[in-house]
Amino acid sequence: MPFLLLGINPAILKAKRRLAGCTVFITGASRGIGKAIALKAAKDGANIVIAAKTAQPHPKLLGTIYTAAEEIEAVGGKALPCIVDVRDEQQISDAVQKAVKKFGGIDILVNNASAISLTNTLDTPTKRVDLMMNVNTRGTYLTSKACIPYLKKSKVAHILNISPPLNLNPVWFKEHCAYTIAKYGMSMYVLGMAEEFKGEIAVNALWPKTAIHTAATEMLGGPGIESQCRKVDIIADAAYSIFQKPKSFTGNFVIDENILKAEGIQNFDIYAIKPGHPLQPDFFLDEYPEAVSKKMESTGAVPEFKEEKPQPQPKPRSGAVEKTFRIVKDSLSDDIVKATQAIYLFELSGEDGGTWFLDLKSKGGNVGYGEPSDQADVVMSMSTDDFVKMFSGKLKPTMAFMSGKLKIKGNMALAIKLEKLMNQMNARL
Numbered sequence: 097m098p099f100l101l102l103g104i105n106p107a108i109l110k111a112k113r114r115l116a117g118c119t120v121f122i123t124g125a126s127r128g129i130g131k132a133i134a135l136k137a138a139k140d141g142a143n144i145v146i147a148a149k150t151a152q153p154h155p156k157l158l159g160t161i162y163t164a165a166e167e168i169e170a171v172g173g174k175a176l177p178c179i180v181d182v183r184d185e186q187q188i189s190d191a192v193q194k195a196v197k198k199f200g201g202i203d204i205l206v207n208n209a210s211a212i213s214l215t216n217t218l219d220t221p222t223k224r225v226d227l228m229m230n231v232n233t234r235g236t237y238l239t240s241k242a243c244i245p246y247l248k249k250s251k252v253a254h255i256l257n258i259s260p261p262l263n264l265n266p267v268w269f270k271e272h273c274a275y276t277i278a279k280y281g282m283s284m285y286v287l288g289m290a291e292e293f294k295g296e297i298a299v300n301a302l303w304p305k306t307a308i309h310t311a312a313t314e315m316l317g318g319p320g321i322e323s324q325c326r327k328v329d330i331i332a333d334a335a336y337s338i339f340q341k342p343k344s345f346t347g348n349f350v351i352d353e354n355i356l357k358a359e360g361i362q363n364f365d366i367y368a369i370k371p372g373h374p375l376q377p378d379f380f381l382d383e384y385p386e387a388v389s390k391k392m393e394s395t396g397a398v399p400e401f402k403e404e405k406p407q408p409q410p411k412p413r414s415g416a417v418e419k420t421f422r423i424v425k426d427s428l429s430d431d432i433v434k435a436t437q438a439i440y441l442f443e444l445s446g447e448d449g450g451t452w453f454l455d456l457k458s459k460g461g462n463v464g465y466g467e468p469s470d471q472a473d474v475v476m477s478m479s480t481d482d483f484v485k486m487f488s489g490k491l492k493p494t495m496a497f498m499s500g501k502l503k504i505k506g507n508m509a510l511a512i513k514l515e516k517l518m519n520q521m522n523a524r525l
Contacts, residue, residue, distance in 0.1 A: 138173025182235030
């Protein structure tokens with residue numbers, strides 16, 4: 097019972113040291129998610145092959161393959177640090193041969209190494225495209241190919257790619273097409289290899305439901321982003337759960353929170369950097385409350401968490417909010433609509449508040465009081481005072497979100513795009 101109160105499944109405790117003596121080959125294991133998975137397995141007494149590039153201390157990023165090896169051995173594992181750039185087939189082959197010579201084989205492969213650039217087509221240099229394709233897609237393929245002959249001899253035999261479900265919603269392509277394709281390449285190997293090696297090797301993907309606090313997240317999100325993230329521990333625990341499953345558990349796109357809930361974990365605050373703070377959803381997932389609301393309304397039901405639409409619609413408002421929307425409307429153009437392609441809903445509290453919308457999908461764009469004609473992509477809730485400050489440049493949307501003044505539901509990528517649009521309009525507001 098005490099363990100349940102802590103949110104820990106006793107079954108996980110009984111499975112302690114399930115990975116003792118197993119050899120786990122992990123790319124990108126010198127820091128972040130890769131190192132967290134390594135440490136989790138090392139506590140069982142596993143052998144860890146740290147296949148990563150960082151041999152010398154990085155000026156901005158903590159950790160090397162050697163410091164990771166020290167941490168792994170400190171918790172009970174055995175470590176083999178190998179300098180590996182997954183773009184280099186020979187370095188991969190050499191590391192695999194060293195692992196087999198030292199530990200006698202390979203039982204688990206984790207393809208974690210990844211490169212990211214959240215830039216659109218015209219803003220992504222060819223060099224960066226090549227990097228993402230060669231690390232994410234090609235590197236995963238080459239490392240898998242090198243390890244498979246030894247995995248086929250293992251009783252455990254798992255390949256785990258840290259990659260997302262194959263969500264073909266265009267929104268995940270339009271802002272960072274090259275990155276999405278490179279990352280989805282890792283996921284497509286799950287589909288193909290799970291079938292190709294069915295019965296011999298379990299091949300699965302693992303992806304977080306929320307943002308995970310790593311050095312990469314810090315660089316992309318800036319200071320303060322950590323409060324919206326979970327710890328790397330949640331990915332490590334989810335990976336550990338997958339490793340315990342039989343070879344028949346294959347071809348799955350696993351979300352960290354879902355598999356841990358199935359294991360009996362109830363308290364996810366233990367994984368939060370700042371318990372109770374709103375968490376940022378990760379990319380490639382379409383799980384938002386308004387989608388549930390829409391489904392309920394289609395059957396004639398009114399969701400309890402959503403106020404019934406007032407009938408008739410109140411008369412148009414006047415005041416600071418109405419003036420702000422009027423200026424926004426005058427600033428709209430076909431080019432802005434074409435570049436944005438999103439509908440924003442604003443739920444404003446206070447004087448001159450209510451429900452307002454900004455439609456940047458319809459030709460020429462539109463704004464107004466009440467509900468938009470189509471479902472909103474992003475819903476923003478805040479006070480009218482903060483809304484006016486935000487659109488006039490006196491309150492940064494990021495700071496409003498981090499301080500709790502602004503609540504966002506829906507597509508975070510499109511929410512970020514609105515912030516860029518606001519910066520263009522600030523001079524007029």
